[in-house]
Amino acid sequence: MRIPFRFAPRSKWGNPWPVVLLLAITLLALAMASSIGAVPISWRDWLTPLHGENTGNSYVLWELRLPRTLLALLAGGMLGIAGALAQGLFRNPLADPGLLGVNSGAACAAALTIVFADSLPWAWPTGLRPWLLPLAAFAGALLVCFTLDRVARWITPGSIAGLLLTGIALNAIAVAVLGLCTYLSTDEQLRSLSFWTLGSLAGAGWVIVGVALLMLLLATWQIRRLARAMNALALGEAAAAHVGIEVETLRARTILMVALLVGATVAWCGMISFISLIAPHLVRTLHGSDQRRVLPLSIVFGGLLLLIADTLARTLATPAEIPVGIFTALLGGPFFLMLLNQTRERIG
Amino acid sequence: MSIAHQPAMPSRREHLKQWLALGALPALGWLPQPAHAANRRLVCVGGALTEIVYALGASAELAGVDTTSLYPPAAQALPSVGYARTLSAEGILALAPSMVLATEDAGPSSVLRQLENAGIAVHILAANHQFEGLLQRIQKVGELTGRVAEASELQARLRNEWQGVRTSVEAHSAASPRVLFILSHSMSQIMVAGQETSADAMLRYAGARNAMQGFTGFKPLTPEAVIAAQPDIILLTDLGLKAAGSKAAILKLPGLAQTPAGRKQRIVSMETMLLLGFGPRLPLALKELDRSLQSAMQAG
Numbered sequence: 001m002r003i004p005f006r007f008a009p010r011s012k013w014g015n016p017w018p019v020v021l022l023l024a025i026t027l028l029a030l031a032m033a034s035s036i037g038a039v040p041i042s043w044r045d046w047l048t049p050l051h052g053e054n055t056g057n058s059y060v061l062w063e064l065r066l067p068r069t070l071l072a073l074l075a076g077g078m079l080g081i082a083g084a085l086a087q088g089l090f091r092n093p094l095a096d097p098g099l100l101g102v103n104s105g106a107a108c109a110a111a112l113t114i115v116f117a118d119s120l121p122w123a124w125p126t127g128l129r130p131w132l133l134p135l136a137a138f139a140g141a142l143l144v145c146f147t148l149d150r151v152a153r154w155i156t157p158g159s160i161a162g163l164l165l166t167g168i169a170l171n172a173i174a175v176a177v178l179g180l181c182t183y184l185s186t187d188e189q190l191r192s193l194s195f196w197t198l199g200s201l202a203g204a205g206w207v208i209v210g211v212a213l214l215m216l217l218l219a220t221w222q223i224r225r226l227a228r229a230m231n232a233l234a235l236g237e238a239a240a241a242h243v244g245i246e247v248e249t250l251r252a253r254t255i256l257m258v259a260l261l262v263g264a265t266v267a268w269c270g271m272i273s274f275i276s277l278i279a280p281h282l283v284r285t286l287h288g289s290d291q292r293r294v295l296p297l298s299i300v301f302g303g304l305l306l307l308i309a310d311t312l313a314r315t316l317a318t319p320a321e322i323p324v325g326i327f328t329a330l331l332g333g334p335f336f337l338m339l340l341n342q343t344r345e346r347i348g
Numbered sequence: 349m350s351i352a353h354q355p356a357m358p359s360r361r362e363h364l365k366q367w368l369a370l371g372a373l374p375a376l377g378w379l380p381q382p383a384h385a386a387n388r389r390l391v392c393v394g395g396a397l398t399e400i401v402y403a404l405g406a407s408a409e410l411a412g413v414d415t416t417s418l419y420p421p422a423a424q425a426l427p428s429v430g431y432a433r434t435l436s437a438e439g440i441l442a443l444a445p446s447m448v449l450a451t452e453d454a455g456p457s458s459v460l461r462q463l464e465n466a467g468i469a470v471h472i473l474a475a476n477h478q479f480e481g482l483l484q485r486i487q488k489v490g491e492l493t494g495r496v497a498e499a500s501e502l503q504a505r506l507r508n509e510w511q512g513v514r515t516s517v518e519a520h521s522a523a524s525p526r527v528l529f530i531l532s533h534s535m536s537q538i539m540v541a542g543q544e545t546s547a548d549a550m551l552r553y554a555g556a557r558n559a560m561q562g563f564t565g566f567k568p569l570t571p572e573a574v575i576a577a578q579p580d581i582i583l584l585t586d587l588g589l590k591a592a593g594s595k596a597a598i599l600k601l602p603g604l605a606q607t608p609a610g611r612k613q614r615i616v617s618m619e620t621m622l623l624l625g626f627g628p629r630l631p632l633a634l635k636e637l638d639r640s641l642q643s644a645m646q647a648g
Binding site for chain 2: 037038039056059060063064065186192194195200202203314317318319320321323
């Protein structure tokens with residue numbers, strides 16, 4: 001099964017208005033998300049950094065809510081672009097990092113770190129400790145990505161079903177190891193583990209927002225160069241090689257980026273499902289399959305979706321909080337069924 | 349995954365409805381509104397701590413509680429900050445608390461840090477499953493809420509009650525039945541208590557032996573281990589019994605029929621927070637547990 005990508009005829013963007021509208025909606029959502037919440041915020045709280053008068057509510061706005069809404073936007077964007085890259089590389093709209101086990105691979109590595117990092121025969125240097133979890137999550141995501149790539153090329157060449165089944169198998173292994181960690185964990189460790197399974201943006205802070213912004217900017221800079229190559233790859237590896245694309249380099253670079261983006265979001269927010277599947281697909285249904293549009297717009301759609309999901313998660317049950325993973329799955333599940341229905345003939 | 353460790357909620361929503369209806373009265377002007385009832389506002393995370401706050405007469409200062417605060421029933425009318433392990437910083441700050449009292453279970457730690465950074469006094473109290481631990485918690489809550497006199501009064505009363513209950517327990521401790529504690533909220537997920545659990549501590553106080561030896565915490569039930577343990581009595585929570593449907597359904601669990609408890613149908617249940625909470629109702633809990641175990645042994 002191969003979904004033929006539609007090429008944009010001449011202009012890169014075509015009609016610019018849908019994109020402008022999308023950006024406007026995103027800004028509006030950002031404004032709304034940062035102004036609603038359990039604590040009421042007045043316009044004076046927004047001005048606190050200017051006149052320096054720190055009320056309790058401005059702390060909530062500037063230290064809790066703003067970093068959180070920005071992280072939702074950035075993490076959603078990172079997941080969106082990771083999904084678009086994976087789908088482009090594997091030439092399949094179902095090749096979502098979450099479905100292929102990249103998310104659970106990262107979470108599984110993080111869980112192993114939580115449970116076993118202290119029982120290893122050597123002591124970790126204290127300077128490395130804060131980086132242990134994100135590094136482990138990245139390593140887990142990287143391992144799953146490379147395994148998928150090997151399997152996709154050698155064991156089941158050209159078979160999309162084979163790729164997806166491999167992903168499902170890796171997912172199952174990762175979830176099983178995650179379960180084993182849960183079983184072996186102490187009560188203390190279990191508390192940190194429960195965070196990974198449903199995801200949460202509660203840990204957001206300005207430092208994380210800064211790093212996420214940096215990563216997303218780097219990814220955006222990279223995709224400017226990747227998009228054209230990906231369009232050629234859509235025709236098949238041989239065709240891409242004929243027009244002068246170094247397929248090996250493209251693969252290696254894309255896999256590294258997907259692992260880095262997914263690993264980082266899992267390390268900060270836990271497992272957040274479906275964003276990476278929905279965002280690129282939404283873009284394709286609205287704007288066609290030109291990767292020069294799919295890649296950047298997936299960032300915006302992904303960010304918008306996670307922002308909406310997180311805003312619902314933290315406002316619907318105030319003063320309590322619902323895990324954000326519930327909302328992304330609730331938004332994503334029906335969408336995934338719709339997607340399956342659309343591609344039914346081609347799968348069958 | 350961590351579900352087995354969560355105290356389950358009964359028909360909390362129904363309780364809430366009733367109390368919300370009551371809470372609407374002041375809005376209609378029927379009741380005087382307490383304008384500045386207390387300048388201290390407490391958020392209590394952990395059912396036993398909430399019970400202590402009520403026992404010390406400081407309940408007017410409570411601004412919110414977590415989902416494990418089910419007793420006294422009035423606590424269920426207070427705003428809920430959610431489950432103790434998935435707290436939300438902004439949600440708690442919205443209640444404008446001056447102090448957060450929490451058990452060791454409370455988390456995630458990033459949220460507790462955020463609360464501290466916001467200038468809220470966050471106090472984590474040790475979950476020591478001993479009578480002395482309860483006294484320490486009462487002392488601490490008394491100091492924090494400015495009710496030291498009430499705290500020592502409560503401690504003295506509890507010491508007195510505890511002494512009485514312990515004496516009557518020791519009077520017949522020669523029997524020491526082997527008890528298997530089952531924690532489950534559905535029949536498909538059954539956990540039994542090993543050592544270092546609150547259930548194990550309660551059984552030891554009641555002069556009974558925990559039938560399951562050799563592991564710590566709660567572990568899934570294995571039929572062979574249950575048969576090998578040969579418990580005389582099965583102890584479970586009211587919710588667990590309700591989830592199973594009947595005592596007969598419990599006895600159908602694999603392995604139980606081959607034990608003395610199964611053959612003689614000795615099944616005892618108690619309210620979760622009473623049995624495992626280690627709050628101010630501890631002497632009452634021990635009394636009730638002892639009585640239940642004794643009558644079960646005599647019946648069968």
